[in-house]
Amino acid sequence: MTELREDKLSAYLDGELSDADARQVEAALARDPQLKNTLDMLTTAEADILQAFDAQLEIPVPPSLENAIRSAPEQAPANSGKAPRTVLWMSAAAALVALVIGGGGGFYMAAKAARTAPKCPSG
């Protein structure tokens, strides 16, 4: 019987094994009742472990911590709506208009807008 690395049982529980390795674990479980016992023990413990960790979420958050966060300065987040992208879009569109109207002079602006607005679909 090939020796099974026991920590593969944990990986098996977590669905972290390749198909081949999972089959190897299942074969080992079928012929080795002690290994099956260990797996059952791990599975039972898992529920208790989760419960113990979840109980920690019930600990009340101190108001001082929440207040510190509320009153902290905040950088404008990258997700403040879609405004920045729209602005880029508009400047690219404006540059495009300039290109059409202004000929060669507009080309420079359009190229510049394209460089500064790489995510703009019109490029």
Added chain:
Amino acid sequence: MKDELISLLPRLRRFGRTLTRSAAEADDLVQESCLRALGRAHLWDPAQPLDRWMFRIMRNLWISEMRKRKVRLGQGTVPADETDELISHEASETAAIASDLQRQINALPEDLSTILLTVTVEGYSYAEAAELLGIPTGTVMSRLHRARKLLAARLAQEVNA
């Protein structure tokens, strides 16, 4: 971002307690990490879950804090009253809440309980946990298994006792 951070606080504090082993240190770490996140909110990619970004910030801050302390300890300048305060804080909060099993989880070496929390509770894959904690995937697997086996053995003992 502030509202989201505040709604994450219970989980951030749990992660902090697992890393630091102290309720008071955990709150310091959580607060510092939240302030840092707010100061760098423009660096956060909203496509990335905020909780995972926060865990990363916490982990990095804690590691650099540990490094600083090692240096300070080397120079023997850690004030004694600071440590006293941490111990009394911890005793009052965890004693009231912790179950027997939680106490056993707390008794695990930090690297084992952190991996347990990250994978089984917070749902990281082995590869993601390895990346967050800066360890090989194989180490994630073996530590996780050691942690589970230790706890499972103690639980089984309790049942049989």
